Amino acid sequence: GDSVTQMEGPVTLSEEAFLTINCTYTATGYPSLFWYVQYPGEGLQLLLKATKADDKGSNKGFEATYRKETTSFHLEKGSVQVSDSAVYFCALNSGGSNYKLTFGKGTLLTVNP
Amino acid sequence: GAGVSQSPSNKVTEKGKDVELRCDPISGHTALYWYRQSLGQGLEFLIYFQGNSAPDKSGLPSDRFSAERTGGSVSTLTIQRTQQEDSAVYLCASSLGFAGPENEQFFGPGTRLTVL
Numbered sequence: 001g002d003s004v005t006q007m008e009g010p011v012t013l014s015e016e017a018f019l020t021i022n023c024t025y026t027a028t029g030y031p032s033l034f035w036y037v038q039y040p041g042e043g044l045q046l047l048l049k050a051t052k053a054d055d056k057g058s059n060k061g062f063e064a065t066y067r068k069e070t071t072s073f074h075l076e077k078g079s080v081q082v083s084d085s086a087v088y089f090c091a092l093n094s095g096g097s098n099y100k101l102t103f104g105k106g107t108l109l110t111v112n113p
Numbered sequence: 114g115a116g117v118s119q120s121p122s123n124k125v126t127e128k129g130k131d132v133e134l135r136c137d138p139i140s141g142h143t144a145l146y147w148y149r150q151s152l153g154q155g156l157e158f159l160i161y162f163q164g165n166s167a168p169d170k171s172g173l174p175s176d177r178f179s180a181e182r183t184g185g186s187v188s189t190l191t192i193q194r195t196q197q198e199d200s201a202v203y204l205c206a207s208s209l210g211f212a213g214p215e216n217e218q219f220f221g222p223g224t225r226l227t228v229l
Contacts, residue, residue, distance in 0.1 A: 032215040044204065044220040051215040089156065093214040098169040100146065100158035101206075101218060 002027045006090045006104035013080055013111050021075040021107050023064075023090035031094035033057075033066050033073040034101065038087045047075075047088070080111045115139070117221035119205050125227045126195055134190045134224045138207030145188050146208075146218060147180060151201035159203075162188060195228045202226070 007022040025031065035047040035057070048057030053068035062077045073090060090104040118137045126132050138145050147159040158172045162182045173179070177195075182188040192199055202225050206218040 034217075036220075043222040044206075046217050046219075049215070049217065091156075093216075095214040098158070098161040098172065099144065099214060099216075100161060100172065101148075101156075102158070103156035105155045 002031070002092060002094055002102040004090050004092055004102055004104035006088075007107055008105065010108040010110060013109070015082055015111055015113050016079045017111075019075070019077040019080045019084075019109070021088055021090075021109070023073045023075065023104060025071050025073065025090075025092050027071075027092050027094045027102075028096075029094050030068075031092040033064070034091040034093070035062070035064055035073070035075050036089045036091055036103075038089070038106075040086065044089070080109075082111045082113050085109055085111045117205055117207055117219055119203075119221040119224050121224060122222065123225045123227075125229065127229050128197060129194055131191065131193045132195055132226065134192075134203050134226070136188045136190070136205030136221060138186065138188070138205070139209075139219055140186075142207035142209050142219070143185060144208045144216070144218075145182060146206040147188070147190050148204045148206065149201040150204055150223070154201075156204075159190070192226075195226075197228050200226055200228045 003026045032051045034049045036044045037047045048059040050057040050066035056065045064075045087106045089106045091101045120135045145162040177193045180190045202223040204223045205221045208216040208218045
């Protein structure tokens with residue numbers, strides 16, 4: 001079945017540091033890939049997505065590229081801010097009978113000033 | 114516009130009692146999903162509705178769990194004879210149009226269920 005493996009946290013960085021959160025997946029066919037973010041006390045919200053190989057999703061300075069050859073979708077940001085502190089979830093959707101999102105375990109990011 | 118709303122936001126119940134959790138999707142969204150988030154299991158898919166139909170109920174963890182959707186809008190997740198392992202945050206999401214793997218799912222704030 002489908003699965004997502006993402007880098008376990010917690011990750012602690014100083015403001016303006018470079019961020020990478022690794023994500024690899026196993027899926028049938030050609031899934032769509034997502035990064036969702038959960039800020040403290042808030043619900044899950046979509047950060048970015050990519051729907052086919054070599055697509056790059058980007059939003060709020062975050063980027064991730066759909067790499068079919070390595071089955072990866074790593075999240076990167078060049079310069080993190082305190083306001084980026086949150087839990088980040090990598091997810092995939094390969095369609096099928098229920099169009100469900102399959103999530104990784106989540107990575108807690110804390111950015112210190 | 115209004116997002117996905119869920120009620121109650123918190124529910125504390127005693128083991129063996131039944132609970133009902135409600136989800137109001139974004140107006141016009143035809144696809145609706147239930148997930149649960151727990152420390153041990155992470156985020157797990159429970160069930161999906163297209164309109165009022167749930168074509169695949171295999172994600173429900175046991176026959177104590179059931180869900181329905183009426184009028185292509187509100188959905189209710191019912192847990193009968195609650196157990197302590199049912200304690201989790203139950204999340205509802207909806208998406209526009211017919212479900213597709215590329216569609217963004219918009220999540221509600223969740224219902225935190227605690228079974229004593």
